Amino acid sequence: xxxxxxxxxxxxxxxxxxxxxxxxxxxxxxxxxxxxxxxxxxxxxxxxxxxxxxxxxxxxxxxxxxxxxxxxxxxxxxxxxxxxxxxxxxxxxxxxxxxxxxxxxxxxxxxxxxxxxxxxxxxxxxxxxxxxxxxxxxxxxxxxxxxxxxxxxxxxxxxxxxxxxxxxxxxxxxxxxxxxxxxxxxxxxxxxxxxxxxxxxxxxxxxxxxxxxxxxxxxxxxxxxxxxxxxxxxxxxxxxxxxxxxxxxxxxxxxxxxxxxxxxxxxxxxxxxxxxxxxxxxxxxxxxxxxxxxxxxxxxxxxxxxxxxxxxxxxxxxxxxxxxxxxxxxxxxxxxxxxxxxxxxxxxxxxxxxxxxxxxxxxxxxxxxxxxxxxxxxx
Numbered sequence: 001x002x003x004x005x006x007x008x009x010x011x012x013x014x015x016x017x018x019x020x021x022x023x024x025x026x027x028x029x030x031x032x033x034x035x036x037x038x039x040x041x042x043x044x045x046x047x048x049x050x051x052x053x054x055x056x057x058x059x060x061x062x063x064x065x066x067x068x069x070x071x072x073x074x075x076x077x078x079x080x081x082x083x084x085x086x087x088x089x090x091x092x093x094x095x096x097x098x099x100x101x102x103x104x105x106x107x108x109x110x111x112x113x114x115x116x117x118x119x120x121x122x123x124x125x126x127x128x129x130x131x132x133x134x135x136x137x138x139x140x141x142x143x144x145x146x147x148x149x150x151x152x153x154x155x156x157x158x159x160x161x162x163x164x165x166x167x168x169x170x171x172x173x174x175x176x177x178x179x180x181x182x183x184x185x186x187x188x189x190x191x192x193x194x195x196x197x198x199x200x201x202x203x204x205x206x207x208x209x210x211x212x213x214x215x216x217x218x219x220x221x222x223x224x225x226x227x228x229x230x231x232x233x234x235x236x237x238x239x240x241x242x243x244x245x246x247x248x249x250x251x252x253x254x255x256x257x258x259x260x261x262x263x264x265x266x267x268x269x270x271x272x273x274x275x276x277x278x279x280x281x282x283x284x285x286x287x288x289x290x291x292x293x294x295x296x297x298x299x300x301x302x303x304x305x306x307x308x309x310x311x312x313x314x315x316x317x318x319x320x321x322x323x324x325x326x327x328x329x330x331x332x333x334x335x336x337x338x339x340x341x342x343x344x345x346x347x348x349x350x351x352x353x354x355x356x357x358x359x360x361x362x363x364x365x366x367x368x369x370x371x372x373x374x375x376x377x378x379x
Contacts, residue, residue, distance in 0.1 A: 054336040070377035093140040093198045095343025117347040117367040122355040124153040132158045137194045143221030144201030149176040176350040199244040201264035206237045241295040252287035272319040294339035
């Protein structure tokens, strides 16, 4: 089925007010989420989509979302502790965005834009160790049975042994709500890429291109790493709204999981039909001129047209029906984009994992930062 961009147009989405309930047992260090019921699943696609856009001139990331009243956005530089520092996006889960600070201290920041909540986590000993670190990354997720949120810190280090350079993976994990990082044993030595994706109790990192290419998998509940191989060469992984998507540039295909093993790890794959989009003049757009960004409203994906035209063009695409609609760009000066599904899940249960250098002794950390959100209302 062929689709044409000029037929349909849509303007963003509606905001739903449902809240994911957080349970914390008395005396427990870790927060436990209540599994989504049928009503939560029905409301899932009514939550706004977070658009992460990096400005081309300032390299400052802005997080925006819209509803029928207008557009809301947060500039990362409006967070006081980051005015003299930089932070880059690393991972996401349940509407919580995770950034890593680059200069002042090697720590992670958790941010829920809808709640105006920010949390600076305690430093990871691995991230701050004097090692020859080539690459570092954080992963965020929760166990499918107990609902405990955890963050894993992983680094790739370079060591010289027997006159040759070797790359080794090291990792540690922290249960959110707890103050301690724990070392993980037996991490497979794989040169991974940043920005992992969470699905069904596991966090997935894509390896650098090799034969065969691999996924490095961390089981959140059992805190163990494993490896998944697949027979195709993958360009990138994206979030399909709580599901992992493998993007294959040749022909522009999206692969997805069809089943999992007893521990929640993907063990079978399927693929959608090749994405085929035509421009206003009926000419097919080359796959190299399309960039798949991630989940969009109603379970669709958002695709950016890389034709260097201002204003930039974005397309909402239904992978099943192949229906395509044009989408208005909320920020025309961005040059890098990512999309994720928002949620009203609160960071307040995780304060035991937080630490700020200037926080007075005995004072409780409050993740709420009133005034972070700026709004532009529709006229």
